Amino acid sequence: MKELERDLGLPSVLAISIGAMIGSGIFILPALALEIAGPLVVVAYALAGLLVVPAALSKSEMATAMPEAGGTYIYIERGMGPLLGTVAGVGTWFSLSFKGALALVGGVPYLLLLFDLPLKPVAIGLAGLLILVNVVGAKQTGRLQLAIVVVMLAALGWFTAGSVAGVERANFAGFFDAGVGGLLAATGLVFVSYAGVTKVASVAEEVENPGRNIPLGILGSLVFTTVLYVAIVAVLVGITDPGSVAGSLTPVAVAAEVSLGQVGVVAVILAAVLALVSTANAGILSSSRYPFAMSRDKLVPEALSAVDGRFGTPVNAITLTGATLLVLIAFVPILEIAKLASAFQILVFALVNVALIAFREGSDEYTPEFRSPLYPWVQVFGVVTGLALLTQMGPVAIGGAVAITVGSALWYLAYVRPRVDREGAATDAIRRQVGRQALGEVESERRAPPREVLVAFTKRVDESRERALVSLAADLVRPDDGRVTAVRFEEVPDQVPLDAATDQSAADRSFERRMAALAADLGVDVEADEVVSHDTKHAVVNAAAHRGVDSIVAEHEPLRLRSRLVGDPIDWVVRHAPCDVLLVDNRGYDDPTDVSLLGDGSTFAPVTVNTAEAIARGDDGELSLWFPDGTGTDRQRRTFEAYAAELSGLLSVPVRTRWLRTDGGRPTRPDLLVRRGSDDRLHDALFEDRVPTPGCTTVTVYPHESRRPSFGRRLLERLSL
Incomplete structure (x- = not known):
């Protein structure tokens, strides 16, 4: 398999991350957010930047442990398993494609202030040029991104510095009139302004010294962009008449005309076009790596992981992403779809935080160079606040995110599941936690x-x-x-x-x-x-x-x-x-010295363990722990073996572990078999066992309802199989 060349240094990482953020978030969204929260939009931008920190820290850590192309997909797939990996990969790919298209269409209105040009043809032409640049190579992409960001920041810096003197305190009157509800609604809207902060993780495989450059690039660009956003929005509110820019297609140009005149408008137009082109460029670069990485893991067709021998880039993945971008620009109402995709992006950020917890708790092979501080509280905060913001996006956005999720899940069931047999670190973490809890219950009983x-x-x-x-x-x-x-x-x-x-x-x-x-x-x-x-x-x-x-x-x-x-x-x-x-099922009880305890692939119920031990101890026998074999992963087998070893240490009789065939082969015949019955004995009778009946006395234990595991515990056990 061909590898991607590592040729993106820290300046390119910062440029990609900043360029991915400074786009629609500052040139389009302030006008919409002002309609919701009024002057409180300044706080909304600061709050949104703060709420992105958990995902930024989580992605920074995971990117140093897994510097591979694919970013979010890689982390969620490895942490949560192929199903959620497919959902995250497909959904984030669409989300970035939608945002790239929105950036191009949103940038053209600024250009139309100077030239009388048709919107969609210009946007399509710019998209085609950026697709070509991405095909040529990541080094050229990084250099172009760096140049764009330098010019863009210079123009925005001049606008901000030149406008500060004209800020009117009276324009901030009624600052808190929108209340908490308005603040949260505006924060949910502008949250997507920071979504690009972690895009660089999707090209981590092409970053030099990823253990240093990725965390510095992600966190440094987030701090810089948050301060810049707050400063620009505060100036925009302070120099314009209240309500004059709410709903405008070119709010920053309106503000620049007030403070800097026509020269300021031209500078802002230049910055807006460059910023939005930069956003689209970073979107093509990062989103094309999602199908590339998913293809390498057999979640999408193999052709999407092909690396061109001449340019060293995933041409097929870039072409697919570019074609999607062109179709969206030409035929789809981008603004509404981008809002839907942004809602999904918030959900993905929450999953990123959960994935980090899964790696920390469930993988012995997880060794990042950078570790998130205040773990796991930062990640829990990110999950809770992300889901809270998602509720502020409205029913249409939530419904769209659900539709993308369901579609991705159906793709997983139809295409991925027959081809992939993997599990995420979260599954093993759940399995270990269930095992620890079960061992504690055995010891207590x-x-x-x-x-x-x-x-x-x-x-x-x-x-x-x-x-x-x-x-x-x-x-x-x-x-x-x-x-x-x-x-x-x-x-x-x-x-x-x-x-x-x-x-x-x-x-x-x-x-x-x-x-x-x-x-x-x-x-x-x-x-x-x-x-x-x-x-x-x-x-x-x-x-x-x-x-x-x-x-x-x-x-x-x-x-x-x-x-x-x-x-x-x-x-x-x-x-x-x-x-x-x-x-x-009584077939004799003549001093059973070979007692077997049958499991279903999860932990043993405490009452069955104690029953089997008591029988074996009563006749100076030994206990065999039976696990169905042939359906679990190597990680699952190792976890069960560790659980069995700890369980053996609690018991007073000799214990050994047996892995049983589930393909119809007959197991060794013990003297007596102990197993747990389901909550409904009729269910046991209607459905075949996973292990053939061994032909000996069988004791089926039905714990009293007060000792049965809760629904949540049973769900965790099923998820860990």
Whole structure:
């Protein structure tokens, strides 16, 4: 793969960043913002610059860790995964293209103050010239950008310095009349004036000494541009009659005519045209690197990552971006679309801050040369304020951002997902956090093992299966010298009075003798009882509630078709029991020394861990942690192995990890398998397991609803798979 040449120094970095900002933000937007906030627009520009700082710091850090072409896309894709990477890449590419087109169309009205020219043909001609310059090479682009910025800043500096003396304090009367609402609305509008501050990160692969030049370029240009914006807007408000420039297509030219006369107008026109051409130039340069970087990651067709052998630039990506720019200028109402794209840009800045947190928390290989200060509070501030500003953009802008997001997501599902098998650092960070929380819960529950377990016999079973259930319950209560309550439940028809069926039978007495023998044999307290009722499932739940047991152990068989459709009585017990329920597919319990704990690719539920450990410890056995294999990434496997190692350190029995095939291969047959049931046992029956049934006794644990993970926790577990 051909690499891009590193030939952009700090002056070019500053020029690209400043040139990307000083455009529509100062020559077009002040007139619109004045209509919203009046003189308070000066504060709106300062506040917007402050709110960009978190994204600027985050991008500066990530750019030094990943100095690759693609900028925002690279950071969000690596941090949040291919789905959000696709959304960010496509959306930011469109956003920058829209803003480039707006800059050209917005610059032409200033030119028309001097020449009688048609707007769109001139804009298209300028766009074609800039596309050609970008194809020739980044070095030429950087040099052109530097020249444009120097001339532009000289003109703007002269306008500002020459106009200060004419500022009238009276023009700032009613400074706070717009209130907080007006201030936030104006800040949301002018926020896009600073969007270009981080554009240079998209060409980070072409920057010399990126660890130094990128942070200096981004942060230095932001401070400089914020001060310049505030100064120019303050002068613009102070030298013009209140309301005279609100809504104007050329507000800075109107102000220059008041303070500097016709010569000032010509200087401002020159600065405006250069600034807006500069914005378009930087937009083509940076936006074309998004499809280039996405192509290298197989998110868009491979042809877009081709680097021309003669010029050393991604010609196909530049051509696609240029063609889009020309179409937008010729056929689309650019101003409205640019506002929609700007709303998406605010959302992308919020995602950039989240991506940095993901890298810091979820990637051991993340080693930036520059680190953002005040982490993570700066990033949290950036996310919250970004989303707050997004609400000020109006329903149309928000709807447009949603449309771009949905379209990008559909592209991901149709094109990317079949080709790409990667995950972001955030996924691993979530997985690690879920693992740490699960380990803490296991350790907490180990300090309070079950003291009483109810073994519910709801049907006649032979003595070996009877012993198996009681032995399992005994293993659960033995660590805390607890008690097993073994109850035979007999159901009689509704028309039969319960009093007539309460006499103890020979079978009942035999059952009690067997339980007494088991108590002596197992070394635990076993209490035998018989319960007669008209409804067994209610009787089981009532017995558990009356005795205050910690768990119910009952035998069950896999649901047949009819039971799958209409439900099974034991499902009612699972849903209504006041405690955990352990359903046993009973195939014998003869001293299980090989106990396996089955996971679904996420962490193990604490109650299943403690159940499996108690069984293995009761028979001096070992515990195997089973994870489905064949679907996760290498990073996922390493994280699970680390989780398994920490879990092993908490347990009192030998532990080993097994990775199981999920393609139909049969796993090793253990003596007993423990697994967690879903919140709905019918769901377990209707859908196939990810791992084939091993052909041994299986204990399916259904935690009580008070011990089940919250919806948010389950969502995080699903996201981390």
